[in-house]
Amino acid sequence: MTAFIVRRLAFVVLVLTAVSMLVFTITSLLPANVAYLILGSFAPPEQVKALELKLGLTDPIWQQYIRWATGFLSGDLGESPLLKRPIAPMLWEAVSRSLMLTGFSFVLIALIGIGLGLLAALRHGRTLDHGISVATYLGIAVPEFFWSIIVIIVFASWLGWLPASGYEPMSEGVWVWFKHLIAPTMTLVFGHLAHVSRLTRSSMIEVMQSPYVNAARAKGLPERVVVMRHALRNALLPTITVLALDFGRLMGGIVVVETVFAYPGLGRLVVFSIQNRDLPTLQAAILVVAAIYAFANLIADLLYAWLNPKIRFGVHVN
Amino acid sequence: MPLQLKAGLLITALIIGLSVLAPWIAPHPWDTISMRTRFLPPNSIYWLGTDEYGRDVLSRLLMGGRLSLMMGVSATLVSLVIGVPMGLAAGYFGGWIEEGLMRLADVMMAIPPIMLGLLVLAVTPPALWKTAVAVGFVYIPPIARLTRSVTLTLAGEDFVQAARARAESPTYILFREILPNAWPPLIVEASLRVTYAILLGSALSFLGLGAQPPSSDWGLMIAEARSFLDRAPWLALAPGFAMCALVIGINLIGDGARERLDPRLKARVGKSV
Numbered sequence: 001m002t003a004f005i006v007r008r009l010a011f012v013v014l015v016l017t018a019v020s021m022l023v024f025t026i027t028s029l030l031p032a033n034v035a036y037l038i039l040g041s042f043a044p045p046e047q048v049k050a051l052e053l054k055l056g057l058t059d060p061i062w063q064q065y066i067r068w069a070t071g072f073l074s075g076d077l078g079e080s081p082l083l084k085r086p087i088a089p090m091l092w093e094a095v096s097r098s099l100m101l102t103g104f105s106f107v108l109i110a111l112i113g114i115g116l117g118l119l120a121a122l123r124h125g126r127t128l129d130h131g132i133s134v135a136t137y138l139g140i141a142v143p144e145f146f147w148s149i150i151v152i153i154v155f156a157s158w159l160g161w162l163p164a165s166g167y168e169p170m171s172e173g174v175w176v177w178f179k180h181l182i183a184p185t186m187t188l189v190f191g192h193l194a195h196v197s198r199l200t201r202s203s204m205i206e207v208m209q210s211p212y213v214n215a216a217r218a219k220g221l222p223e224r225v226v227v228m229r230h231a232l233r234n235a236l237l238p239t240i241t242v243l244a245l246d247f248g249r250l251m252g253g254i255v256v257v258e259t260v261f262a263y264p265g266l267g268r269l270v271v272f273s274i275q276n277r278d279l280p281t282l283q284a285a286i287l288v289v290a291a292i293y294a295f296a297n298l299i300a301d302l303l304y305a306w307l308n309p310k311i312r313f314g315v316h317v318n
Numbered sequence: 319m320p321l322q323l324k325a326g327l328l329i330t331a332l333i334i335g336l337s338v339l340a341p342w343i344a345p346h347p348w349d350t351i352s353m354r355t356r357f358l359p360p361n362s363i364y365w366l367g368t369d370e371y372g373r374d375v376l377s378r379l380l381m382g383g384r385l386s387l388m389m390g391v392s393a394t395l396v397s398l399v400i401g402v403p404m405g406l407a408a409g410y411f412g413g414w415i416e417e418g419l420m421r422l423a424d425v426m427m428a429i430p431p432i433m434l435g436l437l438v439l440a441v442t443p444p445a446l447w448k449t450a451v452a453v454g455f456v457y458i459p460p461i462a463r464l465t466r467s468v469t470l471t472l473a474g475e476d477f478v479q480a481a482r483a484r485a486e487s488p489t490y491i492l493f494r495e496i497l498p499n500a501w502p503p504l505i506v507e508a509s510l511r512v513t514y515a516i517l518l519g520s521a522l523s524f525l526g527l528g529a530q531p532p533s534s535d536w537g538l539m540i541a542e543a544r545s546f547l548d549r550a551p552w553l554a555l556a557p558g559f560a561m562c563a564l565v566i567g568i569n570l571i572g573d574g575a576r577e578r579l580d581p582r583l584k585a586r587v588g589k590s591v
Contacts, residue, residue: 018425141565143517145524146558252430274440
């Protein structure tokens with residue numbers, strides 16, 4: 001197992017290095033020029049040239065990359081030329097807010113998704129099962145940005161229960177802070193619930209038909225014990241790995257949701273820095289997203305291996 | 319034919335038909351601004367109401383359907399054109415070619431699709447065809463992986479061995495012997511990919527990095543409707559539900575087709591974009 005972990009970790013590091021090169025190359029193709037961004041669009045060309053020289057923008061791209069990468073590794077992310085603020089604290093603030101949002105959503109997705117899947121499996125073939133199946137089918141079809149619109153229309157416009165957008169720090173009061181989290185959380189949960197519950201349902205149905213569940217029933221155990229102690233534990237194996245992958249997917253989901261709800265997290269920072277051609281911020285933010293995404297995938301892999309010994313011993317499974 | 323395949327074909331055919339015929343059946347011009355008909359709720363003349371410029375929502379919706387479909391299909395073609403040869407080469411040649419190509423796919427998959435799309439689109443001023451290319455680019459890895467695994471199985475078959483024994487060129491073997499046999503799973507996958515592409519493409523349009531006004535792309539329509547959710551919710555609901563219907567239709571086809579191709583397969587587990 002240790003060798004497996006080391007191998008996977010090394011792979012993550014390699015992938016992230018490659019991602020950083022990819023991100024750096026693509027962003028250096030951007031028509032934006034940091035020098036113009038700092039000096040304003042009408043700066044005299046000589047001044048721009050001087051600043052370009054000073055910032056090293058005339059160096060070959062691989063030199064710029066190495067400078068950027070070493071800075072990144074030592075924790076120096078540079079300064080946003082647009083906001084004239086160091087990137088690192090800004091980024092951490094955004095990351096922590098996004099993790100708050102995704103963490104909340106993640107817990108709810110796990111609880112509700114598994115619950116619904118379990119319920120559907122136990123009522124297999126009956127009305128409740130069909131109801132849940134249809135609902136999850138619809139859930140997959142509704143794009144995230146449309147979920148957010150529905151949530152705003154229903155809970156902000158019609159019912160007036162929630163603020164339509166924005167963020168308040170916890171210092172403004174826990175309830176105020178919490179209220180601003182509900183709508184974006186709901187959107188993320190609706191958008192990601194479906195495949196957790198569908199997977200739980202199908203694996204639960206399979207497990208419930210297996211001989212050992214019959215044996216447990218034959219022993220005369222109460223159904224509740226059979227379901228919760230015997231069946232569910234096994235049925236949750238695939239769900240758990242999918243949940244870990246889901247955490248990575250949520251990192252993609254926050255782009256739209258944070259933009260719609262004006263929630264100042266990582267996703268909004270990415271969109272903001274693209275719209276304003278703020279390259280250094282964009283590079284750093286995307287790399288952080290890729291890192292979180294990669295580690296979520298790694299955890300999914302490790303959990304899968306840990307729960308399923310066949311994988312541990314070098315049998316490669318895609 | 320399974321029921322879901324039938325239902326899916328019906329829904330999808332309806333939407334494709336309406337979109338293709340849009341210029342002829344749209345009840346009003348989709349882009350004529352009229353300040354006297356702003357924000358009319360759905361009524362007998364404007365079935366789905368009018369928007370902030372007094373344009374007919376139904377007509378815009380029909381025209382937008384073409385854009386979304388075209389975007390989804392062309393994006394999927396982009397991923398097929400690049401991903402299939404990648405997968406063929408990786409699966410057939412093996413060795414460092416396979417290693418290199420598949421690790422490249424891993425790297426691309428290490429960034430969430432929407433972020434990769436944003437990153438690619440950030441390079442140029444937005445336009446819908448660029449969104450299609452970017453979305454196609456994002457979805458190369460899954461196509462390449464699938465092609466590779468299909469190629470791996472086919473490469474061991476007798477007819478491929480025979481072609482090798484005849485000293486056919488690798489190009490001939492890949493495109494004449496292996497590819498025709500690899501199509502069925504690829505086509506099913508590609509048809510499902512179209513919905514992912516439509517969803518991602520409209521999300522990018524929604525974020526302002528796709529279709530530009532006055533285009534009536536569904537993602538853009540929803541984005542523009544955001545400012546008027548209080549007074550004119552139909553502006554967002556119409557394109558939103560249209561998009562859901564399309565996605566449901568295509569998903570039903572995909573699930574139905576998979577079930578036909580592989581009867582052992584149980585209810586498919588949905589994957590998000």
